[in-house]
Every structure is written in C-alpha cells, then in structure tokens.
Amino acid sequence: MAKGALRVVVIGGGSSYTPELVEGLIQHHHEFPVKELYLVDIEDGREKLEIVGAMAQRMVEKAQVPMTVRLTLDRREAIRGADFVITQIRVGRLPARVRDERIPLAYDCLGQETTGAGGFAKGLRTIPVILDIARDIEELAPDAWMINFTNPTGMVTEAVLKYGNVKSIGLCNLAIGTRMQIASMADVDRSLVDFEWIGINHLNWATKIRVGSNNVMDLIWDRAARNGMSVKNIPDFGWDPAFLRSLGALPCSYLHYYYMTDTMLEEERESARTVGTRGEVVQRIEAELFELYKDPNLAVKPKQLEKRGGAYYSLAAVELIASIYNDRKDVQTVNVRNGHILPFLPEDASIEVNAVIDSRGAHPIQVTTPVTPQIRGLLQVVKAYEELTIEAALHGDYGSALHALTIHPLVTAGQTAQKILDDILAENQTYLPRFFQ
Numbered sequence: 001m002a003k004g005a006l007r008v009v010v011i012g013g014g015s016s017y018t019p020e021l022v023e024g025l026i027q028h029h030h031e032f033p034v035k036e037l038y039l040v041d042i043e044d045g046r047e048k049l050e051i052v053g054a055m056a057q058r059m060v061e062k063a064q065v066p067m068t069v070r071l072t073l074d075r076r077e078a079i080r081g082a083d084f085v086i087t088q089i090r091v092g093r094l095p096a097r098v099r100d101e102r103i104p105l106a107y108d109c110l111g112q113e114t115t116g117a118g119g120f121a122k123g124l125r126t127i128p129v130i131l132d133i134a135r136d137i138e139e140l141a142p143d144a145w146m147i148n149f150t151n152p153t154g155m156v157t158e159a160v161l162k163y164g165n166v167k168s169i170g171l172c173n174l175a176i177g178t179r180m181q182i183a184s185m186a187d188v189d190r191s192l193v194d195f196e197w198i199g200i201n202h203l204n205w206a207t208k209i210r211v212g213s214n215n216v217m218d219l220i221w222d223r224a225a226r227n228g229m230s231v232k233n234i235p236d237f238g239w240d241p242a243f244l245r246s247l248g249a250l251p252c253s254y255l256h257y258y259y260m261t262d263t264m265l266e267e268e269r270e271s272a273r274t275v276g277t278r279g280e281v282v283q284r285i286e287a288e289l290f291e292l293y294k295d296p297n298l299a300v301k302p303k304q305l306e307k308r309g310g311a312y313y314s315l316a317a318v319e320l321i322a323s324i325y326n327d328r329k330d331v332q333t334v335n336v337r338n339g340h341i342l343p344f345l346p347e348d349a350s351i352e353v354n355a356v357i358d359s360r361g362a363h364p365i366q367v368t369t370p371v372t373p374q375i376r377g378l379l380q381v382v383k384a385y386e387e388l389t390i391e392a393a394l395h396g397d398y399g400s401a402l403h404a405l406t407i408h409p410l411v412t413a414g415q416t417a418q419k420i421l422d423d424i425l426a427e428n429q430t431y432l433p434r435f436f437q
C-alpha cells in the first residue's frame with residue numbers, strides 16, 4: 001500500500017459508536033496517519049450523522065491531529081479513492097432490531113441481535129446492502145480494504161467473500177475484549193496474553209490460554225464460572241464449573257444462549273416485560289449519548305459509551321488497519337475464508353480465528369487444538385444455517401430461509417419456525433424486496 005494521504009471511509013458513520021473509532025484513529029495517528037475521514041450515512045440518518053460528525057470534528061481539533069473529517073450522504077463519492085472502508089451499518093436501524101428480538105420471543109424462542117431468529121432477520125436485511133457496498137468498492141476503489149463490523153459479522157463477511165470481489169476482512173470486538181479481560185485479571189500487559197480462538201463469529205471457544213509461558217486455563221475457568229467474563233449486552237450467569245472443564249475450552253458469552261437456553265430465555269422474557277429488550281435499552285442509551293454529543297463543549301468520548309456491548313471495537317479496527325498499512329505481520333483474531341483451517345466446515349465459509357496480518361491481508365494460522373465433537377457439531381449446524389441464510393437473503397428464497405430457521409438450535413423447528421419466518425418477512429417487507437417479487 002502506498003504511504004501517504006490516507007482516506008478512511010466509515011459507512012454508517014452516524015452510529016453512536018463512531019466517537020470511539022475517532023478516538024482510536026487519533027491515538028494511533030502516528031502509526032496510521034489518516035488524512036481524510038469520511039463519515040457516510042443515509043438520508044434517514046442525516047441528523048445523527050451531523051451530530052456525530054460535529055463531535056468527531058471537535059475531537060480532532062482538540063487532539064490537534066492533521067485529519068479532516070468530512071460528512072456525506074453520497075456513499076460513492078466517499079468511496080472513490082478510499083484506502084479503507086469500514087462498514088458498521090444497521091439496516092432498519094434500532095426499531096428493526098427490537099422487532100427481531102420481539103418476534104421470536106412471542107413464540108417462546110430467543111430473540112437476540114445476532115444469534116438465532118433475530119440474527120437471521122438482521123442477516124436477511126443486511127446482506128444485499130453489504131454486497132451493494134462491496135460492488136461500489138470494486139468499481140470505485142478496487143485497491144481498498146473493506147473492514148466489516150456489520151452484524152451478523154460472520155454471515156456478512158461470508159457473503160462478501162463468496163459474492164464480492166474486494167479485499168475484505170470481518171472483525172468483532174469479542175476476541176480483543178477477552179484478551180483485555182484476561183490481561184486485567186492477571187495484571188499484565190495484553191501483549192503477554194495468548195490463546196487459540198476457534199469457531200465462527202459469536203460462536204467461538206478460546207483454548208490454550210496463556211499469560212507469558214503459564215497456562216492459565218484453570219484460573220480462567222474459575223473466574224468465568226463465577227461470572228465476570230461477559231460483555232455488556234449479555235447477562236452473565238456464570239457457568240457450571242464441571243461443564244466448563246469438560247468442554248476443554250472457554251466459551252464466548254454468546255454460547256450462554258446455546259448452553260443455558262432456559263435461563264437466557266427466561267431472562268429475556270422478564271426483561272422484555274420490565275426494562276425492555278436489549279434493543280429498547282440501547283435506544284435509551286443512544287438517546288442519552290446523542291444529547292451528550294450535541295454539547296458543543298464535549299470533545300472527548302463520553303463514559304456513557306461504555307454501556308454498549310461493542311467495547312474495544314475501535315482498538316480492533318485500528319490495530320488491523322495499522323498492521324495492514326505497516327505490513328506488521330502480527331497476530332490478530334479476524335473473520336476470514338476457512339480454506340483448510342477447520343476441515344469439517346466448507347472451504348468458502350467464513351471462520352473466526354487467529355491470523356497473521358500483513359500488507360496482503362489476513363493469513364489464518366493452523367489451529368492446533370483438537371476440535372472435539374461437542375464443538376464441531378454445533379459449529380457445523382450453525383454454519384449450515386448461515387449458509388442457507390445467505391442464499392435466502394441473496395435470492396429471496398423462502399425455502400432456504402425456512403430450512404435455515406428450521407435447523408437452528410435456538411429456533412423450535414417445524415411449524416414454529418415457519419410462523420417466525422412469516423412474521424419476520426411481514427415485518428420487514430420494505431427491506432426484503434427480493435422475497436416479494
């Protein structure tokens with residue numbers, strides 16, 4: 001990559017998370033000198049873009065870095081000449097997320113942003129839009145890197161890898177967040193923390209966890225069992241210690257939905273009745289954040305942003321692009337094409353594993369932990385669900401959609417799956433034209 005005037009484009013720039021990203025770009029400006037930061041949004045997001053954009057401008061001025069912030073609703077104009085395009089969109093915005101959560105709950109199934117029927121609905125809405133963005137990049141900035149944070153990240157990344165023609169990597173905050181938690185527990189710098197990360201996005205397990213040369217699996221199992229190792233958006237009920245040890249790995253927080261379904265469903269039902277679903281809670285946090293962002297005297301990321309689940313996403317993004325830009329060859333956890341890394345999944349599937357990052361991209365590292373049947377089985381079925389969902393989104397195919405939901409472990413199969421699907425389609429008609437042609 002040519003060194004010089006760098007242009008970073010953020011699609012979904014009006015997100016309440018953007019100040020965290022801007023903070024990261026400011027702090028790492030010496031290793032990754034962004035000259036132009038384009039924040040892009042759609043007409044519906046104009047007001048948010050203007051508020052967040054003004055906030056970003058104040059942050060940059062206060063930090064006195066030579067970076068120009070530009071706001072636009074013209075995605076193509078921003079992409080033309082981009083070096084990195086970060087996607088962080090939410091098609092249908094938060095009201096769609098709330099519907100994704102409430103529809104499955106009405107049928108006694110889990111309703112979650114990325115997992116189960118909720119994630120399925122988000123995938124259907126998002127995949128066609130992401131592929132449009134990929135096509136714009138291919139046409140207008142063919143050398144640019146597409147860094148995808150858009151959920152459901154695994155499926156979205158897989159769709160781009162299969163059907164796009166751009167250089168792309170999918171990213172999530174979970175691995176870096178886990179690394180930070182372990183570092184703080186052991187009171188060491190995170191560079192000393194090491195683990196293998198096996199799986200697909202939001203369905204992964206950490207193994208061989210080490211701090212320096214010490215294997216700390218026992219310590220981490222104890223801590224995780226007692227709780228305190230989750231993300232803000234997932235209630236942490238801890239784990240059964242014997243179950244954890246027999247698993248042989250540390251499951252990510254999203255695995256609570258699979259391994260403790262009754263408890264999680266009960267919690268979701270109770271929250272939906274009282275404080276609201278997570279999407280409804282997030283709507284209130286966002287309203288509070290946007291009030292703060294409007295303050296012309298605020299020029300640093302506010303503390304309230306820590307109530308969101310995406311902590312460290314900025315660090316993940318900035319470290320990835322800085323390593324590509326500087327050809328660093330360090331190891332990071334990313335979503336990439338499987339190839340032969342997990343031989344029991346399709347080669348063209350996206351997986352989330354450690355990879356060496358250099359100027360040519362992410363090169364996944366061979367997993368050395370033997371993948372046990374309990375992990376392999378879940379991965380295979382959820383990956384098959386993802387594959388079917390991508391096909392359904394792309395072709396508006398009812399049959400693939402129904403089979404996707406039918407095989408998902410968190411959706412009651414048969415008639416319930418069909419009822420949930422019909423409700424999702426009815427409630428998302430404007431976003432799913434391919435299903436209604």
Ligand code: G6P
Nearest residue numbers: 173174231233278282308309310
């Ligand atoms: C987690 C996930 C992200 C997700 C976020 C939701 O950290 O890894 O993919 O977007 O939480 O947080 P929220 O505050 O929107 O519920």
